[in-house]
Amino acid sequence: MNLISIEHIAKIYDVGSEEVHALRDVSLTIEKNEYVAIMGPSGSGKSTLMNILGCLDTPSKGSYIFNGISVGDMDDNDLAKIRNKEIGFVFQTFNLLPRSDALHNVELPLIYAGMNSYERKERAREALAKVGLSDRVTHKPNELSGGQRQRVAIARALVTSPSIILADEPTGNLDTKTGEDIMALFSELHSTGNTIILVTHEEYIAEHAARIIRIRDGMIERDEYVEKRIIPSSNNHSLQ
């Protein structure tokens, strides 16, 4: 069964007098354990598509089946539950709570899931260990480098063991070297069974994925498997 199946999705924004068609008639399916890159120039609708896939936003038209359930029939509470349990977001600007330390940032989704304090702290520590930040647990975001912040964000995305990780330009605010480390981390997460959708406008970043969906002006231009995937060699735990 497909993990994600969208059909004839459109997203139209009303901006005063005119309408902006951020997405026009997009259909695609994604299976479990895929590593997909959504590629396209700025303003092509990548983020809009990702927000819809992540149940943060709802399409103006079309249907979305997630894990066999129709997302269009869900109310606000159900969507929040799906985001909490099934989806892990990673953003370009990290989006951590600035005044909370790494541990609290990572345990936050578990608080919303209703897990008790002891268990969630345990799990948050595990997730931070997975991204190589065991020694930065009590650091606040402003005490961490960009790459470390993104790792905290990835740990937060991982901590609920979601069905899918959605990353919107995760390397956009990082230097090349740090970006590569983060991409290595994604490759590793994919190899350990996670499903990943990566949004980027950089060809080089997209080539880490197994499949690239190219969009332009809110439409899918091409959808193909990558012949020569970039497999990062390094063990990212040593690079921080």
Added chain:
Amino acid sequence: MGNFLFELKEGLLISLRAIRANKIRSILTTLGIVIGIAAVVLMSTAVTGIDQSFQKGVSSLGSDNLYIDKWAWFNNDIPWWQMRNRRNLNMEEYERFKDLVKLPVAVAPSIWTNQTIKKGETSIEFMMVTGTTNEYLRTTNLNFNQGRFFNEIESKGARSVVVLGSEINKQLFPFGSAVGEEIELKGNKFKVVGVLEEQGSFVMGSFNPDNQVFVPIDAVFKFFQNESFRSITINVRAPNSQLVEDVKQEAIGAMRQVRGLKYYEADDFSINQQEGLLSEINKTIGVIQIAGFVITGLSLFVGAIGIMNIMFVSVKERTKEIGIRKAIGAKRRTILSQFLAESAIICLIGGVMGFFVAFLGTRIIEQYDFPVSLQYDAVVLAFVVSLLTGLISGFAPAYSAAKMDPVEALRYE
């Protein structure tokens, strides 16, 4: 339910973090509530204090007492001019009345006059002098600090003897005992035979026995004013409160007989009771209460507006945070309860502080002999009012946070 408690607990923890992160702002916001709660609590203690003081003052009159007077103390039926045209009550009528009634424990006449009292260099002007007979003591609940009331011989003989109220005693004889000493009333020497125990009623003013002196009624006529100058009052004490009504009926009959009224003629005197005074006082207290709560309520309202304002600012400023929380699974009601908890906590902290300010305030006010009474229910009042203020003023901001669109919130810079 368990889930709700969990969310409440986590909501409280999250809001405590937020409050700690914005210390200065939280303190300033709290200040408005501190003032509001302090005002509300102080007002309630003052109203309770005044009320208790009134009740005490009135009950010192005794609930078993009737006062036959030319004037009705509280009357809406008989026009003022009609009462003015009534005959004055005089001593002769008192004597005849006294012989006619059988039920009362005691009957005593009384008359009031304002005089200057002097002891050495100290003098008090416009002090209230009550003229009465030895019977008077049995119509009241007064007790003695020193000495005694004047006796029948002194009373009948219009002797120059005086009983001092505690406050007067304090002023004239700050050191040492007054009994046996002499004071001057309108240039006449009077011997002090007794000093009353303190009544301690703030509201009775010069009617408070503390601020009066008592002399034989005939001495008043002898030294201060002509007997026909003013109407006397006849104090009548019933054996117990059940018999007050019977005593009243008997008194009306006896007075009509004394006055020689025909059956078709209306009473040309009034029978007054503590009850009338009480209901009048309760009306006044009610007005004070309402006025007090409107005024203090206003200051609390201003505080609440401050909280609402700051919560709106806080929500706006934390738009991105709200977006993040929503993206990782916070429900609307989770966000709502987080912000509600935050404003409730700020207000509760303000409430606790306000209560302590009020507590100190009552201590200070007490120094000035103003009656205040800080009751345990003031704690509950402060707690409930501040909690409600927090929830009510926090609701609109919290709701606006809860219904934010996550995508737009995340875009906010």
